[in-house]
Amino acid sequence: MNNPIIAPENLVYEKSKLIKDNVMHYCPGCSHGTVHHIIAEVIEEMGMEDKAMGVAPVGCAVFIYKYIDVDFAESAHGRAPALATAMKRLRPDKLVFTYQGDGDLAAIGTAETIHACNRGENIAIIFINNGIYGMTGGQMAPTTLNAMKTSTCPYGRNVALNGYPLKITNLLAELEGTCYVTRQSVHTAVAVKKTKKAIRKAFENSMEGKGTSIVEVVSTCNSGWKMSPVQANRWMVENMFPFFPLGDLKDK
Amino acid sequence: MEDIHLMKGNEAIAHAAIRCGCDGYFGYPITPQSEILETLMEEQPWDSTGMVCLQAESEVAAINMVFGGASCGKKVMTSSSSPGVSLKQEGISYLCGADLPCLIVNVMRGGPGLGTIQPSQSDYFQSTKGGGHGDYHLIVLAPNSVQEMADFVDLGFDLSFKYRIPALILTDGVIGQMMEKLRLPAFKPRATDEEIAAKCPWSLSGRTNKRPQNIISSLELDPAIMEKRNLERHERYRKVEAAEVRYDTFMCDDAEFLIVAFGCAARICQKSVELLREQGIKAGLLRPITLWPFPYKAIEGYCRQVRSILTVELNAGQMVEDVRLAVEGKVPVSHYGRMGGIVPAPEEIVEALKKNF
Numbered sequence: 001m002n003n004p005i006i007a008p009e010n011l012v013y014e015k016s017k018l019i020k021d022n023v024m025h026y027c028p029g030c031s032h033g034t035v036h037h038i039i040a041e042v043i044e045e046m047g048m049e050d051k052a053m054g055v056a057p058v059g060c061a062v063f064i065y066k067y068i069d070v071d072f073a074e075s076a077h078g079r080a081p082a083l084a085t086a087m088k089r090l091r092p093d094k095l096v097f098t099y100q101g102d103g104d105l106a107a108i109g110t111a112e113t114i115h116a117c118n119r120g121e122n123i124a125i126i127f128i129n130n131g132i133y134g135m136t137g138g139q140m141a142p143t144t145l146n147a148m149k150t151s152t153c154p155y156g157r158n159v160a161l162n163g164y165p166l167k168i169t170n171l172l173a174e175l176e177g178t179c180y181v182t183r184q185s186v187h188t189a190v191a192v193k194k195t196k197k198a199i200r201k202a203f204e205n206s207m208e209g210k211g212t213s214i215v216e217v218v219s220t221c222n223s224g225w226k227m228s229p230v231q232a233n234r235w236m237v238e239n240m241f242p243f244f245p246l247g248d249l250k251d252k
Numbered sequence: 253m254e255d256i257h258l259m260k261g262n263e264a265i266a267h268a269a270i271r272c273g274c275d276g277y278f279g280y281p282i283t284p285q286s287e288i289l290e291t292l293m294e295e296q297p298w299d300s301t302g303m304v305c306l307q308a309e310s311e312v313a314a315i316n317m318v319f320g321g322a323s324c325g326k327k328v329m330t331s332s333s334s335p336g337v338s339l340k341q342e343g344i345s346y347l348c349g350a351d352l353p354c355l356i357v358n359v360m361r362g363g364p365g366l367g368t369i370q371p372s373q374s375d376y377f378q379s380t381k382g383g384g385h386g387d388y389h390l391i392v393l394a395p396n397s398v399q400e401m402a403d404f405v406d407l408g409f410d411l412s413f414k415y416r417i418p419a420l421i422l423t424d425g426v427i428g429q430m431m432e433k434l435r436l437p438a439f440k441p442r443a444t445d446e447e448i449a450a451k452c453p454w455s456l457s458g459r460t461n462k463r464p465q466n467i468i469s470s471l472e473l474d475p476a477i478m479e480k481r482n483l484e485r486h487e488r489y490r491k492v493e494a495a496e497v498r499y500d501t502f503m504c505d506d507a508e509f510l511i512v513a514f515g516c517a518a519r520i521c522q523k524s525v526e527l528l529r530e531q532g533i534k535a536g537l538l539r540p541i542t543l544w545p546f547p548y549k550a551i552e553g554y555c556r557q558v559r560s561i562l563t564v565e566l567n568a569g570q571m572v573e574d575v576r577l578a579v580e581g582k583v584p585v586s587h588y589g590r591m592g593g594i595v596p597a598p599e600e601i602v603e604a605l606k607k608n609f
């Protein structure tokens with residue numbers, strides 16, 4: 001382990017002070033961990049650790065509070081925007097954000113998501129779209145692509161049976177209450193930088209009372225997709241991005 | 253000058269909430285309790301006390317807003333009626349699992365299903381035995397007058413914060429809709445952020461003054477820790493059972509026949525007791541005020557004195573099971589109930605009691 005390269009003068013990256021030392025439970029290659037690091041960095045750089053209040057989802061990120069060292073409430077599945085609504089209205093000077101998967105945000109929590117956005121709650125929603133239910137072992141999600149295989153559509157999603165994959169973010173961009181809706185990814189260093197900028201903007205918007213900001217992160221779930229991390233990244237670029245194109249959907 | 257008003261039970265709840273320093277109300281309209289939300293919106297307390305009021309998109313959202321607000325140590329509440337309270341059960345279970353204080357009001361109507369908008373007491377089991385999933389209890393208060401509707405708002409919040417157990421006001425369409433004279437409670441200021449931090453050190457506020465992270469969660473994967481958390485909660489339940497049982501009695505001192513009834517049924521039974529006494533029958537009424545913790549001991553105490561017990565409920569017989577548990581077969585216990593929104597007349601109850609001997 002005595003590698004001379006590991007020396008302070010060679011350090012190019014240091015993890016945020018707001019990332020705890022707990023070993024993350026995420027599968028190697030999973031996007032969740034990367035987005036956690038970004039959120040922690042943004043909160044630290046904004047100097048908001050004494051103002052940040054997060055809402056954890058039910059999904060693989062259920063233990064986000066074990067990794068990011070700010071106040072957190074653990075929501076029931078899909079209800080995070082309802083919790084965040086009250087938290088922000090009752091503590092308007094705080095930074096309130098939710099962190100939600102596609103099943104959480106776009107299936108069971110669709111009503112809470114749409115109505116919080118439509119009211120223009122001054123919260124930020126970080127939306128991890130990996131096209132699958134990671135936590136429960138890889139079932140079909142509302143965002144599962146057509147023909148994509150999961151444990152509950154083992155022959156591939158069939159629109160006649162399962163309906164169409166839901167572009168919920170496009171829907172949210174239509175709502176008057178949202179001020180910033182963007183779709184990003186974290187598969188390359190450049191993408192990570194862009195996502196970080198987007199999350200910072202979302203947090204700034206909510207502190208300025210501009211309305212609801214949504215940062216969708218098109219993500220990999222290599223375990224659920226049954227691919228190696230490298231394969232998963234490639235598959236995401238080739239299959240997810242054409243259906244969920246990256247970029248801002250709304251910035252007002 | 254005395255603060256005497258004439259108003260509906262539902263309106264009394266809204267005014268009491270504003271006056272007791274409630275921080276937030278989140279609700280969804282449903283008969284027979286919409287006046288609570290309507291009164292709050294008319295009063296606009298956000299301009300006077302700073303209380304937040306919001307019409308949610310559903311009862312599911314409303315109870316989860318309550319979860320969010322309660323996580324911040326705020327005094328928050330919701331109200332609904334039976335079908336809406338069914339929708340709230342998920343959130344109520346999570347509130348109990350996270351040991352959060354809050355106030356829930358159920359102005360009961362008949363069920364199951366959409367049932368009727370008429371009054372009922374058919375959610376007794378749901379309220380006192382769980383309702384949602386998991387081993388939990390709510391502190392359940394059953395008012396029988398407009399005055400108690402107002403008084404139990406503050407009491408409910410106090411008990412809820414003291415024990416970190418959600419409190420439920422379980423009432424019905426009769427008490428919610430009827431108008432009575434009441435004395436409104438005096439104004440209490442809302443708690444300041446500093447007071448909340450001192451009283452609820454577990455609450456979320458951002459890591460103010462660099463304090464360690466606070467986490468509100470009902471989740472724990474380690475069975476040993478989960479069991480410990482449950483045991484700790486049940487220890488609090490034992491404390492509530494020891495200290496917070498409340499009930500009222502009417503003409504019980506020499507009673508030979510005991511009627512047990514709560515809420516609007518107890519109001520009617522009071523008249524029945526008077527009618528029975530006029531006929532020379534020594535009847536008395538015991539009215540549980542807390543349905544959980546239930547006054548088992550008080551009822552058991554009357555077993556040495558009375559010949560039989562009759563429970564009167566606006567349901568098919570729910571509280572009667574708790575009365576039987578209290579009595580353990582020492583005296584006969586029977587039930588008289590009406591359903592479908594029918595409110596029994598005092599004379600019906602007189603006849604029901606006379607049938608028992």
Ligand SMILES: Cc1ncc(C[n+]2csc(CCOP(=O)(O)OP(=O)(O)O)c2C)c(N)n1
Nearest residue numbers: 058059060077101102103104132133134135
């Ligand atoms: C009410 C309820 N229904 C179902 C579940 C089971 N469940 C847990 S996580 C989850 C889906 C999570 O998928 P997603 O939101 O996409 O998050 P991911 O794990 O992919 O990040 C489900 C169905 C639950 N915990 N609660």
Ligand code: SF4
Nearest residue numbers: 026027030060134221
């Ligand atoms: S199952 Fe998928 S979403 Fe969950 S940790 Fe593994 S890769 Fe990530």
Ligand SMILES: [Mg+2]
Nearest residue numbers: 101102132134
């Ligand atoms: Mg997912």
